[in-house]
Amino acid sequence: MQAKKRLSEAVMRRLPRYLRYFTELKENGITKISSSELGEKMGMTASQIRQDFSYFGGFGQQGYGYSVEVLYDSMKRILLKEQGFTVIIIGAGNLGTALAKYNNFHKRGFDIIGIFDINPKLIGKTINGTEIMSIDRLEDFIAQHETDIAILSLPRSETKAIAARVANAGVKGLFNFSPMDLKLPHEIPIENVHLSDSLMVLGYKIKNFQEEK
Amino acid sequence: MQAKKRLSEAVMRRLPRYLRYFTELKENGITKISSSELGEKMGMTASQIRQDFSYFGGFGQQGYGYSVEVLYDSMKRILLKEQGFTVIIIGAGNLGTALAKYNNFHKRGFDIIGIFDINPKLIGKTINGTEIMSIDRLEDFIAQHETDIAILSLPRSETKAIAARVANAGVKGLFNFSPMDLKLPHEIPIENVHLSDSLMVLGYKIKNFQEEK
């Protein structure tokens, strides 16, 4: 076991997928697995799996394989925070509302503690027990409730300004749904979900898949 | 100008981002740009941009740079279909409804021609002018309306079976929102949007970003 170089982006993006598979194995009562069995299941090489795990010092035992329990616990510890992450949603439109009601976030340890909108008609209503507040109360709320993540489900035109406000107020990371590359002066981690981009990639693949036949 | 080897996945995934920037340049009335200026704007090297474009034979003129008009038209032609893509949404829950109302898909040439659900209370209602139909009519509808893409915004437990049904019925690609890796017997292009995975990546980045300071 040894400390290795900084985890690469490629490996990091595979971690949630590992966690999904470990959860499934656990639920199915499987207690041990080898890198080659896991590779078969996940559609990747055994070598890559062992290489990935070695970034964390390795989770297995030579000659035996991996304990699913150890895999699951280790990956959870690596990816999640003990107390969970606190999340606010800014923009209670269709998408914001859908995300507020999306149960998988909560299951994974992401707790929605506040929702904000500019529309007076929405303010005061609740979604899944969380109140929609005026965007004016944003800084105030963040000052009073430690907030890890702000989900930005806003019109493109509003996104940059609101992103700067929450970053200044002390939010630690942004989950952005606007079709733009968000860059901030005050540097914090940002994850962009570009739905139209993904759909266009699919469209391109379809066009090419057809042509190949 | 020459036909080159098959476009790599990495380059392909950058194409929608190029299109976004070309659209913006056009809207701002900029008519020409060099690879170094574009690289600066997009946060990538001029070399990578020229290399990427060369997969399509190159869009520029030596000594001059690139015509924004040419860039925009070329990328649109590469990514989109003349008549647009036809899309159905399966699952009219919170997420499905939000996607049906999401204007950016339509702007990019993806037209929602049908919505399906199993819930009798929803059937017959319309979202943005599109009727919600019973899932029983799925095969029937696809047979009558050429359907490029099915968006799957369904419970995890339903996803696999419905995916197989639409693939069999002749849909050409799947846009899957369930937190699972969809594999089908009948091989067609699939794009997965794993929102929880992305959020976990953000969580991991936040944890590490904090530690580094």
Place this chain on the structure above:
DNA sequence: TAGATTGTTAATCGATTAACAATC
């Protein structure tokens, strides 16, 4: 102990960057 499978080092493959000749 013998067999199995890891963790790690080495080899390969692919993607990005640098350099430069071609040419507008």
Place this chain on the structure above:
DNA sequence: TAGATTGTTAATCGATTAACAATC
């Protein structure tokens, strides 16, 4: 024509795969 900037070839970098010694 001279200057600029492309398209492309070569060099570098990083990620994946293969091989194998360590060891349970």
